[in-house]
Amino acid sequence: MEDLSLYILDIVQNSINASASLIEIHVQEDIENNKLILSIIDNGKGMAPQTVGKATDPFYTTRTTRKVGLGLSLLDAAAKASGGGVTVSSELGAGTGVRAEFEYNNIDRPPLGKIDDTITVLVACNPSIDFIYTHTTPKGSFTFDTREVRQKIGDLPIDYPDVINWIGGYIREGLNVICGGGSV
């Protein structure tokens, strides 16, 4: 995967497959401590204690179309290659949290990429799921919450093209403010 926004898109697929109705995506750029932290938290069906530890193992998967599960193991490899790692916590019937930590200035850390595109695609294709996205940098923080969008649009569907278009622009503008226009 080229950048972190694509890893996020992929890790969220696991939450969708686990029938989550609320998915949180948090990005923390903690430059003071030289850390970039991604967390994806869902309220899906969770994993049993004995499988949580195996989740980042490529040879563990519950999918049926191939014998390896790539998503979490790829993220784990990328995080380890940039001086960090992945922790998975999960409770059966309650949900799952995936936390990936990277050294901010590590030369092998993938760039963040187009996170606005990731959120736009997720909202457009999963109108029945709520998403919360927060992003913190030393310059401030930005929050996007589909539940707030739904309050404003009433009976207009959230995947209506003008709404989706607005969401992309809103996120881009918010990120511009806290990332100072530069790409991370």
Place this chain on the structure above:
Amino acid sequence: MKSLSELEEIRKRTLESVNLRKDRSGTRVVVGMGTCGIAAGARPVLLSFIEEIKKRNLQDVTVTQTGCIGVCRYEPMVEIYRPGEEKVTYVKMTPEKVKRVVAEHIVNGRSVTEFTIGAVEK
């Protein structure tokens, strides 16, 4: 600065001008979003479907995602369902190919055979 209240404007404008279809019985575009689909470029493909559909104001087309369509080396894969017709599966999609699929298949009803799974498997 954009604010959430703009959404109220969009809502008003839309509900006044169009009769929102609730049944959504038209064409369905399904993009495979398994890990290798994403790595191969499913996201820009999906976004360009959304963009083309908005540009052409196609009211009766929905774009959705699914986990994995199943053949990693053919990703990004896209399935198109039109009422009363057989499903068409496109392989190794790109935003450029999306433009043709929207124009020729979704708008004019003729699938782009050279991009389909049948054409590459020959």
